[in-house]
Amino acid sequence: MTASSAPNSAAAAGQISYKDTLNLLQTPFSMRANAKQREPEIQAFWAEQRLYERLSQGNHGEAFTLHDGPPYANGALHVGHALNKILKDIINKTALLQGKRARFVPGWDCHGLPIELKVLQGLSSAERAELTPLSLRRKAHAYALEQVEGQKAGFRRWGIWADWDQPYLTLQKRYEAAQIGVFGAMVLAGHIYRGLKPVHWSPSSRTALAEAELEYPDGHTSPSVYAAFPVVALPDALAAALASAGLNPEQATAAGGLAVAIWTTTPWTLPANLAVSVNGRLNYAICAVAAAGEGPAPAISHLVVAEELREGLETSLGLSLTPLLSVKGEALEGIHYRHPLLERTSPVVIGGDYITTEAGTGLVHTAPGHGVDDFNTGRKYNLPVLCPVDEAGTLTAEAGPFAGTNVLKDANPAILSALEATGLLLKQEPYAHRYPYDWRTKKPTIFRATEQWFASVEGFRQAALEAIAAVEWLPASGRNRIEAMVSERGDWCISRQRTWGVPIPVFYHRDTGEVLLNAATLEHIQGLIAEHGGDVWWERDEAGLLPEPYAADAAQWRKGTDTMDVWFDSGSSWAGVLGGIAGSESRAPELHYPADLYLEGSDQHRGWFQSSLLTSVAVNGKAPYKRVLTHGFTLDEKGRKMSKSLG
Secondary structure (H helix, E strand, O other), X not given: XXXXXXXXXXXXXXXXXXXXXXXXXXXXOOOOOOHHHHHHHHHHHHHHHOHHHHHHHHOOOOEEOEXXXXXXXXXXXXXXXXXXXXXXXXXXXXXXXXXXEEOXXXXXXXXXXXXXXXXXXXXXXXXXXOOOHHHHHHHHHHHHHXXXXXXHHHHHHOOOOOOOOOOEEOXXXXXXXXXXXXXXXXXHOOOEEEEEEEXXXXXXXXXXXXXXXXXXXXXXXXXXXXXXXXXXXXXXXXXXXXXXXXXXHHHHOOOOOEEEEEXXXXXXXXXXXXXXXXXXXXXXXXXXXXXXXXXXXXXXXXXXXXXXXXXXXXXXXXXXXXXXXXXEHHHHOOOEEXXXXXXXXXXXXXXXXXXXXXXXXXXXXXXXXXXXXXXXXXXXXXXXXXXXXXXXXXXXXXXXXXXXXXXXXXXHHHHHHHHHHHOOEEEEEEEEOOOOEEOOOOOEOEXXXXXXXXXXXXXXXHHHHHHHHOOEEEOOHHHHHHHHHHHHOOOEXXXXXXXXXXXXXXXXXXXOOOEEOOHHHHHHHHHXXXXXXXXXXXXXXXXXXXXXXXXXXXXXXXXXXXXXXXXXXXXXXXXXXXOOOOOOOOOOOOOOXXXXXXXXXXXXXXXXXXXXXXXXXXXXXXXXXXXXXXXXXXXXXXXXXXXXXXX
C-alpha cells in the first residue's frame, strides 16, 4: 500500500474519523475578544442605558464625592493620565456598586502660560504685532476648549464614567466668579498683600513663578566664586583689638590691607551687593595672607574668614592664612568695605542662621533684591532693595559697566573678568548644585525683586497644619510630606504678568499708587465676571468696571494688569465645583464639601493638594478633603516620569 492510497483505502474500509465523534458545544459567544469592535459597542450600551446617570443619581445610599484634580488643557493624553483616571474610575464604580451616589465631575485647568505661548507660536510676526490682550485671550479661550474636547474623547474611550457633558473648566464664568470670591474672602481676612520682594522669576517666560512651578533637574553647574571686598572703615572696638594683635588699623583700611572674603554661585548679583552678612554667633579669624608655594602674591594683606573654614580655605584658595585674631561675628558688625567693582561702600551686618560653615567663607554676599534671606536681612538694616535686572534677565544701567549683559548668558563672564582685573578674585571654579528651573520652558530662573501680590501663609500656617492633622493620608507618609512643605514655605506669590488668566481685580490711583481693593469693588467685579466672564476686565475701561461712588472718579484710577497664578485657579475648585464658599452652589446635588477623597500623583503635595488646602483653610478654616490618596508615576525604560513629551 502506498502513502497516497492510504486515505482512500481507509474510507473504502468504512473507517470513522475521530473528528466526527466529537460533540462540540455550539455558542453565539465569540471565541475572540475583538476589543476594537466590542469596546465601542459596550460603551454605546452604557450610554443608551444611561447606567452612570441612573446609578450616580438613582442609588439610595449616601453621596460620595471624589473631586477630580484638573489636568492641563494642552496636548495629548499620556499613560500617566490613564493611571490617574482609571484609578478614580475604579473607586467611583466600586462606590456605585455599593449603592452610593457617586457623581464624578471631571475638570480642566485652562489658563496659564503654556496655552498663551501655543497661541503666540501659531501667529505670524505681523499678527503678533497687531495682537491686543483681548484678542489673545479669545484665541487662548478657543484653543483651550479645543484641547479639552480632544482629551475628553480620550478619557471617554478609556471607559471612564463621568459627567462628560457637564465638566468644570477654570475658564467658565461661574468658576471664575467663585475664584474671585475666594480671593476676596482672603483679602477681607487680611491674607492678601502687595509688596516688593524677591520672587522666583523666569526670564524665559517673563513672569514670576510659584514654588510649585519650579523643578530642579540634575546636572546644573554655576560658577563658584571667592572674592575679597576691601575694608575701608572699622568699628572702634574691632580697631582696638586689631591694634592689640599687631595690625595697625590705618594699614588695615588702606589699599591692599584687610578684606572680607565672600563666596557666591551667582556672580551676576555682585552689582546689586549692598552688604556682607555674618552669623553673630560664629567665630571668625582675621588672618595674615601670603602666597602658598610659588603662587602669585595676593592683592590684600589680611582676610576675614570663618574660623572653622580657615584650614579648608587655605587648601582651596592656595593661600597661607595665618590667624592673628579670633572674634565673634557680632564684633564684625559696623565694618564698611568698598565694592570691588562699583564706586560705593557698604556695611558688614548680622544675618541669620542661614549663614553656616557648611560651605563658602562664613561671610555672605548680600543683595536684598535677589534673595529672600538677603531681603529679610536688608529690611532689618533699612537697606534699599536694589534690583538692576529687567524682566528679560538683562542688567540695567544701575549695574554700571555691566548694563546690557544677560544674567544667564554673558553677565557672569564679564563680571568675573572685571573682578580678576582688580586682583580681588580669589578663585573661581564650576560648582554642581540644585538650581530652580521654569517647569514649562525648562530654562533657569532667578530671584528678582518685583512688586507682586502675595498670600500671607504665615497668617494661617498653624490652622493649615491643624487641618492637615485632621485629614486621612494614604499612604500615611503623605502627611509628613505636606506638613514639612507647609511648615517651611514662604508667602505665596499669586500674581503673574501674563494676559491669559483670571484678573486680580485691583485698581491703582494714577497719582499716588494707592490701592483700591475693598468689599464693594470685589463684590461688583465678581458680579460682572459671573455675568460676562473674565474678559470683561479687558473689554471695559475703569468707568465700566468700578462701582459707585468710585465710578464717578474713574479717571483717577488705573486697573491692574496682573492675572492670578494658575495654582490659585485650580486651588479654588472646592469653591467653584463643590460649593464650598458663600454664594457658590455645587455643580450637582450629590457633590459636597469637604470632598470625601482627592486622588492624584505624589507631586501634588506641592501642587494641587497644597494650593487647595491653603485657600480652603484661609477662607473656611478647614481642609477641602477628608481623605487624600496618592499614587506613583508611570516611568519609561530609562526611569523617567512619563509626560506629554514622552508619551
